[in-house]
Amino acid sequence: MNLSFFDQFTSPCFLGIPLILLSTLFPALLIPAPENRWLTNRLSTLQLWIIHLITKQLMIPLNKKGHKWALILTSLMVLLLTINLLGLLPYTFTPTTQLSMNMALAFPLWLATLLTGLRNQPSASLGHLLPEGTPTPLIPALIMIETTSLLIRPLALGVRLTANLTAGHLLIQLISTATITLLPIMPAVSILSTSILLLLTILEVAVAMIQAYVFVLLLSLYLQENI
Amino acid sequence: VLHAARPLHTTQRRSAPLPPLPEKGGEVRHGLIPEEFFQFLYPKTGVTGPYMLGTGLLLYFLSKEIYVINHETVAAICILSVIIYGVKKYGSHVAAFADKLNEEKVAKALAVKNEAIKDLETAIEQEKKEQWRVEGRGYLFDAKRNNIAMLLETNYRERLLTVYNEVKKRLDYQVAMQNLKRQKEQDHMIQWVEKNVVQSITPQQQKESIAKCILDLKALSKSAQAAV
Numbered sequence: 042m043n044l045s046f047f048d049q050f051t052s053p054c055f056l057g058i059p060l061i062l063l064s065t066l067f068p069a070l071l072i073p074a075p076e077n078r079w080l081t082n083r084l085s086t087l088q089l090w091i092i093h094l095i096t097k098q099l100m101i102p103l104n105k106k107g108h109k110w111a112l113i114l115t116s117l118m119v120l121l122l123t124i125n126l127l128g129l130l131p132y133t134f135t136p137t138t139q140l141s142m143n144m145a146l147a148f149p150l151w152l153a154t155l156l157t158g159l160r161n162q163p164s165a166s167l168g169h170l171l172p173e174g175t176p177t178p179l180i181p182a183l184i185m186i187e188t189t190s191l192l193i194r195p196l197a198l199g200v201r202l203t204a205n206l207t208a209g210h211l212l213i214q215l216i217s218t219a220t221i222t223l224l225p226i227m228p229a230v231s232i233l234s235t236s237i238l239l240l241l242t243i244l245e246v247a248v249a250m251i252q253a254y255v256f257v258l259l260l261s262l263y264l265q266e267n268i
Numbered sequence: 269v270l271h272a273a274r275p276l277h278t279t280q281r282r283s284a285p286l287p288p289l290p291e292k293g294g295e296v297r298h299g300l301i302p303e304e305f306f307q308f309l310y311p312k313t314g315v316t317g318p319y320m321l322g323t324g325l326l327l328y329f330l331s332k333e334i335y336v337i338n339h340e341t342v343a344a345i346c347i348l349s350v351i352i353y354g355v356k357k358y359g360s361h362v363a364a365f366a367d368k369l370n371e372e373k374v375a376k377a378l379a380v381k382n383e384a385i386k387d388l389e390t391a392i393e394q395e396k397k398e399q400w401r402v403e404g405r406g407y408l409f410d411a412k413r414n415n416i417a418m419l420l421e422t423n424y425r426e427r428l429l430t431v432y433n434e435v436k437k438r439l440d441y442q443v444a445m446q447n448l449k450r451q452k453e454q455d456h457m458i459q460w461v462e463k464n465v466v467q468s469i470t471p472q473q474q475k476e477s478i479a480k481c482i483l484d485l486k487a488l489s490k491s492a493q494a495a496v
Contacts, residue, residue: 080373082293083366090369131344217342235342242346 046214050207053134065136068123092119099261107268110261117146118257125206125249129242138210140203147198150260155191158267169266198259205252209245216241299355 053060073085081089096115100108121137128135136142158166170187171180216238223231295303301318309317329335 080370083363086366086369087362090366129347131340131347213343213346214339217346218339220342221337221339235346238342238346239350242343242350246350 046211046218049134049210049214050138052139061136061139061142064134065124065142068120068127071123071127072119095119099257102265103261104268107261107264110264113150114257114261117150117260118253121202121253121256122250125253126246128206128210129245129249135206135210137202138207140199143199143202144195147202147256147260148195151195151198151263154260154263154267157264161268166267194259194263198256202252202256205248209241209248212241213238213245 053064073088075081075089076085092115095118096111099114099118100111103110124135124137127133128137155166170184170191172183172187175183216234220231220234220238223234297303297306306318309321313320330337
């Protein structure tokens with residue numbers, strides 16, 4: 042297996058059969074189904090606790106109508122968390138490194154929030170384009186700027202997730218290549234890069250969890266403005 | 269659309285009772301390999317059997333380059349060491365936390381049950397106290413009866429006093445009337461006698477009496493001077 046640096050980002054294929062759907066849906070197999078008992082085992086208890094924590098955190102700022110989004114936001118959060126964390130294992134493919142997948146997640150959800158806002162409360166939604174208390178001469182310029190920032194949101198959401206994960210994975214690959222290449226030549230530097238790699242791995246674990254949370258949090262914020 | 273031509277879920281699903289679910293999962297060595305594998309190999313290869321198998325497999329893959337050492341190996345070593353360190357250090361804490369969550373659930377339900385039991389016990393004690401109070405009912409009624417008798421007595425005596433006072437007032441009135449009448453008669457009579465006496469004194473008698481008085485006075489004054 043001679044791997045180049047970008048082999049980990051190619052969409053997996055086996056004998057011409059694309060496996061991207063399998064790799065995206067596989068994390069669902071790792072999550073135990075909620076059981077029908079009152080006292081569950083440790084894994085189910087922890088899973089329930091985490092899902093309660095996530096849902097509470099996301100739903101507190103939203104009003105009653107926004108609670109309809111609880112299921113999709115929580116499941117999106119769990120999906121991104123598991124995909125990102127599983128991608129840190131060796132020889133795995135991370136679907137969220139593909140811009141196509143992230144844009145497919147970000148664009149429709151953002152558009153849904155925007156259209157909900159424009160449909161139910163159009164003047165309030167458009168009113169978000171102008172922050173309060175701006176001096177009068179600045180108003181036209183500010184509306185242009187706010188419109189641009191509104192329209193760039195889905196792009197930002199998708200690219201943020203893609204870039205963070207891709208960059209992290211790529212860095213891990215590069216530094217481990219440096220480590221293994223330097224091992225016969227300069228073992229001391231190799232050990233140094235191993236320590237860097239350890240720190241980087243810990244950082245990547247944190248980034249994986251944070252990026253998932255940020256994605257979903259920003260979506261819930263866009264929802265808050267528009268619901 | 270479900271067309272239920274026959275009734276559903278009318279009997280229990282199975283006739284035999286199921287065995288209870290196991291409390292803990294299967295035993296695992298090194299976090300990955302089930303204990304049953306070691307027990308399976310024990311009769312033929314003893315205690316070191318599975319370890320020899322693992323080492324042999326690893327060396328086979330490495331030497332035949334079925335598994336190639338590349339940069340991902342180093343990355344694998346790093347992430348696995350981070351995971352193993354995390355599990356070893358915080359594993360027991362996470363397990364204790366999960367157990368605590370379950371314990372709290374059970375404790376809440378137990379608290380409800382204990383609260384209900386305590387409330388009922390308090391109710392029983394209060395009921396017993398009420399029953400004890402009932403025994404003293406006789407004394408209570410006697411005291412109340414005495415109270416009422418005293419009130420009645422007091423009331424009767426007050427009314428008696430009122431009657432006495434009223435009667436005395438009337439009798440005093442009669443006595444006062446009689447005294448007044450007697451007084452008036454006496455005064456009238458004295459007045460009448462005086463008037464008649466004064467009328468009966470003629471001027472002649474008046475002169476004679478005055479002359480007599482002057483003679484008496486002279487006699488007295490002589491004897492009086494002698495006394496001084």
